[in-house]
Amino acid sequence: MPGPAKSEPFMLSPAQMAQAAEDAAYAKATGKPLKSFLLGLTAGGYIALGFVFFVTSQVGASGLAWSGAARVLGGIVFATGLVLVVLTGAELFTSSTLTLTARASGRITWGQLFGNWCVVYLANFLGAMTMVALVYLAGTWHNAHGRWGAVVLDTSLAKLQHSFLEAFTLGVLCNLLVCLAVWAGYSGRTTTDKILAVTMPIALFVSAGFEHSVANMFMVPLGLLIKGTAGAGFWRDAGIDQAAYADLTWPDFLLHNLAPVTLGNIVGGGVMIGILYWTIFHYVDGSPKRPPAGEQRGPRR
Template sequence: MMTTTTTTTTLTTLTTATRGTARRATRTVARVARPTFARATAVGGASRTRTTRARRGGAVVTRADALAPPAVFDAACAASEKKSAQAPTTTLTLGFAAGALIGLGALLMTCVGGASPALAANNPGLSAFVKGAIGLPAGLTMVILTGAELFTGNVFVMLSGALNGVANERQVARSWALSYAGNFAGSVFMAYMAYTAMTAASPAASAAAVGIATAKASLPFVAAFTKGVLCNWLVCLAVWGTMATTSVAGKILAIFWPITMFVALGFEHSVANMFLIPHGMLLGANVSWAQMMTGNIIPVTLGNIVGAAVFVAGVHWLAYGKK
């Protein structure tokens, strides 16, 4: 009897020990398999990037949430090299798509933010934010996610490559000319489509479109140029942000704040204006094509080029490029 009791006690003890060992082993495996977050110092700067580490198949895999700034500049140069080898018809086609998509964003801004006169009268600050947040961020998001060719971003990318020695002057000029021509055609096409579809047929939306076109075509040259500089500084920083991440959500967030900022502050974007002014003209704005070009498109385009060249491509080449 004593022997049986001893044997039973021994078995119980062994079972309990085995279960404890199994639980500890399970916890150990869970800790190894669970992703852990570490802070990694970004190359070439004091900023820090959060990374995710996890074991996959016995190896540790590290995934950064965003590229460090020098790596983003390298990515822009690589994109410049790729665009330099792109067929002219491809650049022109993608330019047309970008102009149409930016036009859609500008149309949304007009029909929602612009067509809210009571909000503009009672709360002009909020009205400006609504116009900035609803419309052009959506347009640029579609451009980035589809790979369309937007002239204003192209200036930053191609100049980065030229400054770093991976693109020559002829390639830069060709890419600029084709993307610009494609953007113009796509924007005017979308203006005509929006007019034909009577998208801004309501009195408030029609008045907004006419008012926007008239105001833009009436800007003094220096004001239009300066607004163009400030605008494309922000637009190219949005493009920079989208290059820093492979996440769709990250790209959308990188686009939202700079684009909302430039619209809310009243800066000028040449490609958006290629839609906004013709659209207003179709709806009755007393603006001629000559007034559109000399009063807005030409000075704004020049300002957009300077903003991208000096404050994005130039500044970051001095900081991170080959000297």
């Protein structure tokens, strides 16, 4: 008579999480580009929706004694975006930097890695811009007598006030936390587990003002669109001066924010989380895991 079936562990061990992360990275880098592109579109949109939630939570909070608590609240609600990414299997560039683990193990080539990054990055941008168009056309930025749009403008302008080094470092700090959130999510077996694992690291990075390249693909273009098209009534109702946003321009966004933040995101997520944990559980342990049956390892280059 067969004995009782063994139950699965309540959560994965750290070593199992490292293997799960590497397997997921391999699957992303070797999957169909069209699939990655479509999943990247959704990820860009979900992160944008997280920022919509954040902006809504910040209306009326500026200058108040509890604005720090409001920022924490904003971080918690923004986490909705990454929760949707994790639960739906969407492909987000910042977490796709973890494919460096599969490259370190020789399971993918540099061409596969960079090809996947390019496809996902472009798709994230298009997904974010789609949400920019929808939110703008819906007139959401007029909410609360224009104060919703004012939060977008103030947040966007603040992102362009950093030096290149500051923006890079803020990108490192951000994606260290994003990839920690995704990595921790691999330990969970239920939807609740994954939501809890993801939420607080994301709340930390948002409330501290760290920089996320894909989130910025939504926020700053929306701010630029509002700045360039809002009529006099908007500026009057919101109580802000259009001239104060003169530094909010496309060149400043692309060169002084998006470029350094993207580079920082690669270092913070791919190197400081992905390669660090690969080194601990694959290299230091001295017991590298074998690839799934039938899988061929890529050449080491």
